[in-house]
Amino acid sequence: MGNVIGIGAAPKRKEDQRFLTGRGNYVSDIKRPGMAAGVFVRSPHGHAVLRGIDKSAALAAPGVIAVLTGEDVKADGLGSLPCGWGISDAKGVPMKEPPFPMLAQGKVRFVGDMVAFVVAETPEQANVGAELLKIDYEVLPSVVGLLEAVRPNAPQLFDDVPNNICCDWELGDKAAVETAFKKAAHVAKLSLVNNRLIGNPMEPRAAIAEYEPGTDRFTLWTTSQFPHVVRFLMGALVLNIPQHKLRVVAPDVGGGFGVKQFHYGEEAVITWAAKRVRRPVKWVASRSEGYVSDRHGRDHVTEAELALDETGKFLAFRVNTLANMGGYLSTFGPNIPTNLYGPLLGGVYTTPAIYCNVKVVFTNTVPVDAYRGAGRPEATFVLERIVDVAASEMGIDRVEIRRRNMIPKEAYPYQTPVLVQYDSGDPMGCLDGALVAADVKNFGIRKAASASKGKFRGLGYSTYVEACGLAPSRFAGRLGARGGLYESATVRVHPTGQVTVMIGTHNHGQGHETTFAQIVSEKLGVAFENVDIVFGDTDRVQFGMGTYGSRSLVVGGAALSKATDKVIAKGKKIASHLLEAAEVDIQFEAGKFSVAGTDRSKTFEEIAGAAYVPHNYPLEVLEPGLEEQAYYDPVNFTYPGGCHIAEVEVDPETGTVTLVNYTAVDDVGTVINPMIVEGQLHGGIVQGVGQALFENAVYDEGSGQLLSGSLMDYCMPRADHLPMMKVATHSTLCTHTPMGVKGCGEVGTIGSPAAVINAVVDALSHLGVTHVDMPATPNRIWRLLQNASLPVAAE
Amino acid sequence: MKPFSYHQPDQIPDAARLLTSIEDSKLVAGGMTLIPTLKQRLANPPALVDLSKLGSLKGITDGGATITIGAMTPHAVVAASKLVQAKTPGLAALASMIGDPAVRSRGTIGGSVANNDPAADYPAGVLGLGATIVTSVREIAADKFFLGLFETALVPGEIITAIRFPVPLKAGYAKFKAPASRYALVGVFVAKFADGVRVAVTGAGSGVFRVPPMEAALSSNFDPSAVAAIKIDTDGLTSDIHAEADYRAHLVTVMAKRAVDAALS
Numbered sequence A: 001m002g003n004v005i006g007i008g009a010a011p012k013r014k015e016d017q018r019f020l021t022g023r024g025n026y027v028s029d030i031k032r033p034g035m036a037a038g039v040f041v042r043s044p045h046g047h048a049v050l051r052g053i054d055k056s057a058a059l060a061a062p063g064v065i066a067v068l069t070g071e072d073v074k075a076d077g078l079g080s081l082p083c084g085w086g087i088s089d090a091k092g093v094p095m096k097e098p099p100f101p102m103l104a105q106g107k108v109r110f111v112g113d114m115v116a117f118v119v120a121e122t123p124e125q126a127n128v129g130a131e132l133l134k135i136d137y138e139v140l141p142s143v144v145g146l147l148e149a150v151r152p153n154a155p156q157l158f159d160d161v162p163n164n165i166c167c168d169w170e171l172g173d174k175a176a177v178e179t180a181f182k183k184a185a186h187v188a189k190l191s192l193v194n195n196r197l198i199g200n201p202m203e204p205r206a207a208i209a210e211y212e213p214g215t216d217r218f219t220l221w222t223t224s225q226f227p228h229v230v231r232f233l234m235g236a237l238v239l240n241i242p243q244h245k246l247r248v249v250a251p252d253v254g255g256g257f258g259v260k261q262f263h264y265g266e267e268a269v270i271t272w273a274a275k276r277v278r279r280p281v282k283w284v285a286s287r288s289e290g291y292v293s294d295r296h297g298r299d300h301v302t303e304a305e306l307a308l309d310e311t312g313k314f315l316a317f318r319v320n321t322l323a324n325m326g327g328y329l330s331t332f333g334p335n336i337p338t339n340l341y342g343p344l345l346g347g348v349y350t351t352p353a354i355y356c357n358v359k360v361v362f363t364n365t366v367p368v369d370a371y372r373g374a375g376r377p378e379a380t381f382v383l384e385r386i387v388d389v390a391a392s393e394m395g396i397d398r399v400e401i402r403r404r405n406m407i408p409k410e411a412y413p414y415q416t417p418v419l420v421q422y423d424s425g426d427p428m429g430c431l432d433g434a435l436v437a438a439d440v441k442n443f444g445i446r447k448a449a450s451a452s453k454g455k456f457r458g459l460g461y462s463t464y465v466e467a468c469g470l471a472p473s474r475f476a477g478r479l480g481a482r483g484g485l486y487e488s489a490t491v492r493v494h495p496t497g498q499v500t501v502m503i504g505t506h507n508h509g510q511g512h513e514t515t516f517a518q519i520v521s522e523k524l525g526v527a528f529e530n531v532d533i534v535f536g537d538t539d540r541v542q543f544g545m546g547t548y549g550s551r552s553l554v555v556g557g558a559a560l561s562k563a564t565d566k567v568i569a570k571g572k573k574i575a576s577h578l579l580e581a582a583e584v585d586i587q588f589e590a591g592k593f594s595v596a597g598t599d600r601s602k603t604f605e606e607i608a609g610a611a612y613v614p615h616n617y618p619l620e621v622l623e624p625g626l627e628e629q630a631y632y633d634p635v636n637f638t639y640p641g642g643c644h645i646a647e648v649e650v651d652p653e654t655g656t657v658t659l660v661n662y663t664a665v666d667d668v669g670t671v672i673n674p675m676i677v678e679g680q681l682h683g684g685i686v687q688g689v690g691q692a693l694f695e696n697a698v699y700d701e702g703s704g705q706l707l708s709g710s711l712m713d714y715c716m717p718r719a720d721h722l723p724m725m726k727v728a729t730h731s732t733l734c735t736h737t738p739m740g741v742k743g744c745g746e747v748g749t750i751g752s753p754a755a756v757i758n759a760v761v762d763a764l765s766h767l768g769v770t771h772v773d774m775p776a777t778p779n780r781i782w783r784l785l786q787n788a789s790l791p792v793a794a795e
Numbered sequence B: 001m002k003p004f005s006y007h008q009p010d011q012i013p014d015a016a017r018l019l020t021s022i023e024d025s026k027l028v029a030g031g032m033t034l035i036p037t038l039k040q041r042l043a044n045p046p047a048l049v050d051l052s053k054l055g056s057l058k059g060i061t062d063g064g065a066t067i068t069i070g071a072m073t074p075h076a077v078v079a080a081s082k083l084v085q086a087k088t089p090g091l092a093a094l095a096s097m098i099g100d101p102a103v104r105s106r107g108t109i110g111g112s113v114a115n116n117d118p119a120a121d122y123p124a125g126v127l128g129l130g131a132t133i134v135t136s137v138r139e140i141a142a143d144k145f146f147l148g149l150f151e152t153a154l155v156p157g158e159i160i161t162a163i164r165f166p167v168p169l170k171a172g173y174a175k176f177k178a179p180a181s182r183y184a185l186v187g188v189f190v191a192k193f194a195d196g197v198r199v200a201v202t203g204a205g206s207g208v209f210r211v212p213p214m215e216a217a218l219s220s221n222f223d224p225s226a227v228a229a230i231k232i233d234t235d236g237l238t239s240d241i242h243a244e245a246d247y248r249a250h251l252v253t254v255m256a257k258r259a260v261d262a263a264l265s
């Protein structure tokens, strides 16, 4: 018999057994009898009229089974890819929502836009068929940059979307902000770019679809973070397949980071094609294909202004942002730079008035959507950068200005002027902890040591908060969500006392099979090894919204906790019958139901056995079996946060920035498995460091070509880019989640870019540098130093 | 990848014959450059002629005043070679900086030199040391071999069998890695011989090139300070999303200094 491994323990991850021994089961591992291969033909142009497609040569090629195009989609009367959020402007006018056909119709709007799907006996034959398609394009000028796209006379993507503006969104009290700015002793201003990113999960996207004529059922295996949502969006809104006739399976998935939390046209096309050709069809993206089709992240241009009084207290904050949507609206697209951005502009500060305007803009680029952190890293970057700018302009220490404006621990719950109410937190505690852990006290010594080698050393802070645990459905509905955001869990206790959990979140690297098993092990007192977590299959799991927005533990874990409570409650009823005691006298602890004040008890296994063999059982009042389900809709977001401190060294000769130390003290609420939390923080921080120093998706204006279209040109952070990180938690408990958890999946990515860039600016501040755009590449730093035109240290 | 026939000759003449008799056929050495282009369907040779069974193309030999490295010698073997480390440590260091361990254990010096990628490392070492490219039909001086962007003096059917390097008095290589690819954004190889200094630059332009003013300055004073003030003209230098031409020009000076430093240490 194994042991209970409960909350706070750090067992090795259950799932790693299969991953590390090469026994994972990914979509591309799956083979179906009679399976054909599919290849997508994608637009090589950023913007073009699609005049016609001649399929004849392709169809005549050996092995080619079918060639499908937008015309076929139209002929079959299929729907457009839906957007899950409908936002509105200040006057209540809904966003412009042009159709997003699953295969292009009439026009292509980004390099990678899907034009045709070729199905053949083998991938090679499908590729040959694809090369034989004759596609007649009338190439139009592309517009890829935000500033360019909103200019008068810019190329326009959709006839009915003037200036390419999808929505002119705003939040906050504009008048109050204007009044406050008039009274300000100082106004800090900052223009910045939040660079465009490409998620690059290790496993490229892939899908297999199969149609069974005997039952009229479809099965789609897909690399998805949310199979039930794909079933709903694709079945109900695109392909008109009844929900009970569609099974969506997302088996092992090799990383997502948001890239796999959208309903993609590929999924719909392949499912539709499987019925048309009466064969299972498989498609696996290449890495290069992923670059021009996986949804990208970030891509903002922002002007921000912070009003302060003479003591450095923030009076008001005004932010104007242009946010790139790419060529069409993706599943969450318009929600990210608006609802997940504006409400975070309060940060951990008491700023009384905030106004934010976001123009959501179409361009000839891959659709932009959520990428780890989604909106909150962008907000944190603007705020934490401008706080540093204000501090330096007013001659106030950067830590001191933060302290003067921080929400004190006692002030929670704290209502911000931008919708959200923080339930708990202790930003000052995180800051104090981080200052010690980062040995800020001795930074001067380290800076001098760097200087003696001709290097510039800098220190950067980011004291941040985020909103996750997506999301309270009612609140989200008011903001434009078109679906619910609850989560569900079923706890199935087997007659022998082992437990299978069916949960609607999806594990693709986060360690759910371990964390959730720990919760059940702790709560039911069953051995850790006797709990299995099932996810990712709409035929096996009742329902679910999936994994994104640091919601799995916060929302899914809460549903799981509630379902386990129901199991315990039913167990007490059974125990009360078996032990002939009043139900109120039954206690459950450490896997035992006992009568208070006596030594009479029944084990969890005995109760499970009695539930399934109900010979001595109150059948009149209680159903047999021991299986409970719970749906949980959160009452608020959760607000993890913390303090990150980055320390960099800049080589002025080459402009190279080296991250030499990194410290994070985060408040993630209750920690279920500290090892997994640490891993999530490490991974998150690395992605944020990637944004700050290395990653950049670059398009060519005019042609719309992606210039950073492979790992040879898009720089992912690597192990040798990073120091050993110091991460710690300083937790306050969430007041409204069952276990006090806050979520930890995105905090690293949210806190880190600002910390790193603040450190780079600090290192160069003696040269008059006040801002560095991301990524802080050697060329960019060198250029700043050239412009600073100060003598650069020789040797 | 499109279908092709695959040949594994064990004699150089057989390889040469296959190469000339099957039109558009290609040699494959480590495959580190060739295979990705096949996978992306950018090249579709009807036949591949694999050099891996040609034993005479492997290995490193000591010729006293020269070192000869067989064309099929992987980068990792050059990097770890005691002989190269002892006689021309700068060349061993260069090999150790190529790609990653997997690339170094497959990729070969012959493949790298034949490919003449404008950002590859070996061309800087070969030109900087004034090496001789030995082929199945002749010997070609490095100065006559590299003809610009992926262009070399090789004629169809010609196979590199070895590279013969003169042993310098001192030599060093400094590489500023391109952030994503880790090829040379700028790499500079300096070599000091009794009769003067050679300086070869890779990564900065459309192909490896020498820098006569630096060579002259270092010939009279082999010290980093000798090149510190020598600026490179940006004409012909590459500008791309990673580095603008003037930055590359600046890096040539910085890497030249560091290469001299490395040669002296």
Ligand SMILES: Cc1cc2nc3c(=O)[nH]c(=O)nc-3n(C[C@H](O)[C@H](O)[C@H](O)COP(=O)(O)OP(=O)(O)OC[C@H]3O[C@@H](n4cnc5c(N)ncnc54)[C@H](O)[C@@H]3O)c2cc1C
Residues within 6 Å of the ligand: B026, B027, B028, B029, B030, B031, B032, B033, B034, B035, B051, B071, B072, B097, B098, B099, B100, B103, B106, B107, B108, B109, B110, B111, B112, B114, B115, B117, B119, B120, B121, B122, B154, B158, B159, B160, B161, B181, B182, B183, B184
């Ligand atoms: C991830 C990655 C990173 C890399 N990083 C670097 C780097 O930092 N620096 C660097 O310099 N290189 C780098 N490379 C390239 C690597 O060094 C390759 O080894 C080299 O470019 C080609 O060598 P190969 O043996 O693989 O040749 P192949 O790919 O087999 O062949 C390349 C070309 O040369 C021809 N060829 C091969 N051998 C001969 C011969 N003996 N005679 C005539 N023609 C021949 C082939 O026909 C082909 O056209 C990298 C490659 C990869 C995949």
